[in-house]
Amino acid sequence: MSDTGFDAVLGAMADPTRRALLDALAARGQASASALASDLPVSRQAIVKHLAVLEEAGLVSSARAGREVRYTLRSQALDATARWMSALAGDWDRRLDTIKRAAENTENND
Amino acid sequence: MSDTGFDAVLGAMADPTRRALLDALAARGQASASALASDLPVSRQAIVKHLAVLEEAGLVSSARAGREVRYTLRSQALDATARWMSALAGDWDRRLDTIKRAAENTENND
């Protein structure tokens, strides 16, 4: 229940460079690893690795275009994770509320 | 804009042990580090470190109760991050749409 790929998204989003990469990709809309490498202060190889992680998490998708590989953002995984987090937050509230009531009851009923 | 503590939340949530810890805390509603240590297969010290990270991210709060420290879940930071992610997903969609239209225009207008 707590693992339909959300952990992959979380792990991917946790890295600053990766978020910057997503930003750069959002700005370009579509770009190759080499192009993105010129936006960030890291080597092309590092970019490639990050893109692999992001693709694994479903945050980007790749498509070969001639001799280069174009990467595109995929919002669905991000959106799904957002919903999951929101639901989790709600769950916490619910549980805490339940426990708080129980505590008050015990306190009163003892 | 992309950094009001969201990165801290992301970083905190990215760790499996930390998520398990949050789960355990959700189940208990409130617990000390020692108590939580009995729920997870790691030492108390590891728990303490994780709790520190979680507190730094605003996901839990601590309160001294006599000789022990009680930790409680804080849903707001999680919820805020969820909203941020959702907004980001929307932003991606918007940008991609814009770029796609531009591309079609160029294609048509050339």
Added chain:
DNA sequence: CTCTTGTGCAACTCTGTGGTTGCAGCTGAG
């Protein structure tokens, strides 16, 4: 055909950090 450019693979370094153990210091319980 040749040159250029982008990709893919592999080996390697090094910092961050998750995890451990040990010990000292408080503080409530008896």
Added chain:
DNA sequence: CTCAGCTGCAACCACAGAGTTGCACAAGAG
């Protein structure tokens, strides 16, 4: 007062992964 339990600090180990460099290969441009 004394004991037990929980916290806090510090040193230390080990692995993951972020980043690099180097080279070989594929494919459009001239």
